[in-house]
Amino acid sequence: MSDVRPAQSDTAVVPYQQIIDALAPCKRVLVTTHVRPDGDALGSSVGLILGLRARGIEAEFLTLSRLPRKYAFVVADNGVTHHDADAGWPAALTDLSRFDALVVCDTGTWNQLPGLKERLADFAKPKLVIDHHLTQEDWASAKLVVTAAAAAGEVVAELLERWGVPLTPAIASALFLAITSDTGWFQYANTRPQTHRLAARLIEAGVDTDRIYQLLYQNERAERVALQARGQQSLELHAGGRLAVMRVGRADFAETRADVPDTESLINVPLQIRTVQASILMTEPPEGGPIRVSLRSKGQVDVARFAERFGGGGHARAAGLKLAGTLDAVHDAVVTALVDALGPDVGADPAPA
Ligand SMILES: [Mn+2]
Secondary structure (H helix, E strand, O other), X not given: OOOOOOOOOOHHHOOHHHHHHHHOOOOEEEEEEOOOOOHHHHHHHXXXXXXXXXXXXXXXXXXXXXXXXXOOHHHHOOOOEEEEOOOOOOHHHOOHHHOOEEEEEOOOOHHHOOOHHHHOOOOOOOEEXXXXXXXXXXXXXXXXXXXXXXXXXXXXXXXXXHOOOOOOHHHHHHHHHHHHHHHOOOOOOOOOHHHHHHHHHHHHXXXXXXXXXXXXXXXXXXXXXXXXXXXXXXXXXXOOOOEEEEEEOHHHHHHHOOOHHHHOOHHHHHHHOOOOOEEEEEEOOOOOOOEEEEEEEOOOOOHHHHHHOOOOEEOOOEEEEEEOOOHHHHHHHHHHHHHHHHOOOOOOOOOOO
């Protein structure tokens, strides 16, 4: 192949064939993914389920929390046998011995799979992981982890290609959902040339990109937009414009009739401001409990290291923490510490005029 592969490409050491060999003799497979599934979790799982179906293998899907309204179409479109463990373990899965293997997509750690470990205590069949996250545990029979991949959907796509599964419009659409979700429609830094080449093949296979764009980006409830407007009105700038701070309190939720998930992506809005290096969103959950603090960075400051100081964690550019106290008290503690972490303002404008 003439492609120039980036140095971090680990396809040579990743056991695609081992996963194919484990799945090929199966009659029925249970596929699951991480709690609070996102578009990659659902798209990669459904893409795999459809691929297994094409290989004559029945596959059923287990989700550990309710399907998000935004992404439910990928399950509904494809007549997937779906078990929801959000409100208790599904009766249909009391006996797991009818499955010949378990596949976990888009995570490799038990803490992302609450309640599953106990249920698998007597499950002696292969437990397979297909993922792109760095953090992994050692319980799987075989793991297919490609950390250079932008989405688990990229790994599933390559697995199906190596297995000789044709890209149907349905499989292509599920994988396209996976990839566009995890790359922010090809905007994030994890987007690589292979991502675009795969997207081109998926579109050629018949993805209705306009429909998926509208489902992902033009499909919000008015309550959410109202809440986000209130959040934006709370915007403060600190540290010479380098730190953006927003807050959403109990009254905001009550008056807009929005929920905590409606704050999703609000934190990215202040990153549009040229001078902003880091963005903080503080959320006071309507049901009570600690204040949730989300952090984003354009790269100049490592917000994961900052969050760890308060018992939180995450990635260098996206992290979070929780602190007990009032919004005002948490605001003062976090803003003071982050202004300090940003260091003195040298007054240089980071972007060209
Ligand atoms: Mn993912």
